[in-house]
Amino acid sequence: MPQLSELTRRLQKATSPADLLAAVQELIPHSDQPEAISGLIEVLGYNNPAAAQVAVQGLIRAGRRAVPELLARLDGYNYGARAYALRVLAQIGDPQALGVLQEAARSDFAPSVRRAALRGLGMIIWSDLAQPTAAQTQVLQTLEDLSRDGEWGIRYGVIVALELWQSGDVPAFLQPRRDALLQGFTQDEDPVVQARAQFSLHRGDK
Structure with missing residues (x-):
């Protein structure tokens, strides 16, 4: 070998x-x-x-x-490389990547990078943080802010993040905000986003 x-x-x-x-x-x-x-x-x-x-x-x-x-x-010039790297970080779920994922979800110019980052925000392994509540609150605020993004694909990505962020991992005091955010997407102007939200809510009811 x-x-x-x-x-x-x-x-x-x-x-x-x-x-x-x-x-x-x-x-x-x-x-x-x-x-x-x-x-x-x-x-x-x-x-x-x-x-x-x-x-x-x-x-x-x-x-x-x-x-x-x-x-x-993390490549600041090649958005394709950034998207691939964030996909890896999303799958691993290490909280060390939390700051990078939030920044990319909010402000990267490439939609593919932002969507990968959003997926990552839904897959953080919160149990690896000694005190996850503050970080979870910050992530939910990020998702709420991006729920008003003008790009439908980003709003769709927020729904995916909310679905991946299983209810059992959401602190009780944040659960109503998460549920309200997901429910609000059923009234989105884009029918694809509406359908994705309804699908996610249906899965959550099972």
Whole structure:
């Protein structure tokens, strides 16, 4: 079996999309190693969606080991790379990413990045915070603010976040605000947003 250093060299020297994809796939079994994590993050910025998708899965597999470097190397210029990175952070759910997710959801210029960030706000592992209440209140305020966003896809993303944020993880004093926010979307001007809200409420009733 090739050494990890040899696998990362193959990644760096790939000269075709097929070679790059093969090199990324070879790194996946080593995704718990810092060198592999670094290489997979680099791939997120390449213009190769197939390789980036595989890299995303490898970084999700790496879990929390990947979070510090993902946050440190978040690409401020390549919105595609940012969207992929935030998808990884969303799936991992580490509260270290909370500030980045909130900022991106509120202010990133790329809708794909904002939607990925919103999904992440619904998947935070709150039990990893010693005192989660203040952070949960802040996240709910963010979702309330974005419920009035002019982009229907962002409002849709708020609903997804609210649904992912399971009722059992919402403090009792915030539950009425969460429920009211979700109910309000059933009157949204966009029929797709309305339908998504009604679907979410129906699932919650089961």
